[in-house]
Amino acid sequence: MEVIIRPTAEMAAELVARLVCGRLRSKPDLVLGLATGRTMERVYDRLVATQRSEGLDFSHCRTFNLDEYIGIPAEDDHSYRYYMNHHLFSRINIDVSNTHVPDGMAADLRAETARYERAIREAGGIDVQLLGIGEAGHIGFNEPLSALMSRTREKALTPITRQQNAAMFGGDPNKVPKRALTMGVGTILDSRELLLLATGSAKASILAKAVEGPITAMISASAMQLHSNCKVIVDEEAARDLKERDYYNWIFQNEPEWEEFQD
């Protein structure tokens, strides 16, 4: 795992977007795993800006989202399908038939999760998976005690997660759906590269536990420590509780891989 600390949330998101753009340039039919949430909005704005300024081509790119609420139709502006169309897909030259979000309205949810796993496999697996981290330590909607080998499935959301997402539901956590479909921790770990972005002081404590604490099913983001190609990109606020900050900064300043990203 590598941890990169940028001074601001804007700069952290910019770095993530630049990494994604680089991966897409070297593999136009990239299979890109996507996350929703407030943290990712800056990344998607950057991808849109790069497509406009540099003609970045998404026409062969395939995408798979991490998760979707159960019982919210795609056209509803609370659904993650709506979020993705709004923040990214409608603003770039992607073929919407190449974009995949689990169907939280499927009559048979178990069949839907099996279908989703199959679709990822048939696409050749995920090249790069974007991740945010929840205040409960989740990646995707893998709430505490999610098995580290879990696959795409239905999951009940914790009160902490429903509180975290309440702002999108008029501030009322009771309006946040109780259940969601989510890629499993094992599904996420199968991706060839993980890029986790965390910004803001609300994430500082859980991020330090996930990165520098023990691997535990209580904090599904800690499973990133098992992955051999994982970058955690944070702003100063989210980095607050990390003990090895100096070491991470030294690596960023000295590794040739990061030379082009220096200020």
Ligand code: F6R
């Ligand atoms: C969303 C998702 C979640 C979020 C996490 C952070 O698709 O998978 O794990 O990434 O809850 O959300 P924000 O960015 O809103 O703090």
